[in-house]
Amino acid sequence: xxxxxxxxxxxxxxxxxxxxxxxxxxxxxxxxx
Amino acid sequence: MGRTVRIIGxxxxxxxxxRGVDMGPSAIRYADLAEGLERAGVExxxxxxxxxxxxxxxDPDAGQPTRGNAKxxxxxxxxxxxxxxxVAATLADGAFPSFWVATTRSRSGxxxxxxxxxxxxxxxxxxxxxxxxxxxxxxxxxxxxxxxxPSAAARSGKPSGRPRPDFGSRRxxxxxxxxxxxxxxx
Numbered sequence: 001x002x003x004x005x006x007x008x009x010x011x012x013x014x015x016x017x018x019x020x021x022x023x024x025x026x027x028x029x030x031x032x033x
Numbered sequence: 034m035g036r037t038v039r040i041i042g043x044x045x046x047x048x049x050x051x052r053g054v055d056m057g058p059s060a061i062r063y064a065d066l067a068e069g070l071e072r073a074g075v076e077x078x079x080x081x082x083x084x085x086x087x088x089x090x091x092d093p094d095a096g097q098p099t100r101g102n103a104k105x106x107x108x109x110x111x112x113x114x115x116x117x118x119x120v121a122a123t124l125a126d127g128a129f130p131s132f133w134v135a136t137t138r139s140r141s142g143x144x145x146x147x148x149x150x151x152x153x154x155x156x157x158x159x160x161x162x163x164x165x166x167x168x169x170x171x172x173x174x175x176x177x178x179x180x181x182x183p184s185a186a187a188r189s190g191k192p193s194g195r196p197r198p199d200f201g202s203r204r205x206x207x208x209x210x211x212x213x214x215x216x217x218x219x
Contacts, residue, residue, distance in 0.1 A: 008060040009053030017060035025069035028038065
């Protein structure tokens, strides 16, 4: 599963990594609505 | 739900000119990846990072392909092969490999995999950053392999059946890995 590239040097306040973690949880069934 | 996800970090950024994705696995863990998975009803086991030599200590032009160009070809090929081994071992163990950019497998896939401790089973772990973060890599459970690692084929004395990738076309092997993460579930 390829989610998203995360480069902490270019990221702002770890937003991309947070998105990656959330997308992954959603992939495994986490409901956000 | 009974599903298990093993988180395997592969902190690698050999291929691209812009550095930084080797910190991706750490950033994604910091963003509570494991906690998010557990809230989704999945058992998350953090297998730690695959060990990786620093790019500054290696020659990017060593091991050039017969045609085309490639940076850190030897290192990337080795890492990809170890990631593949680690993922195969995880699947054989009945879990879903979720590896982050930078990923692979180890000497004794099974025993190494079992070294991981389900985060939910760790004493005192609660889904809060402060309580879990220091426990994310307890001694002896974090890094499952060491560099350099003999491949499974080397250990068994048999040649690897894995076809050697053709790096003739110009591409960046790392970009496929990006800071990706994959996971495996049964």
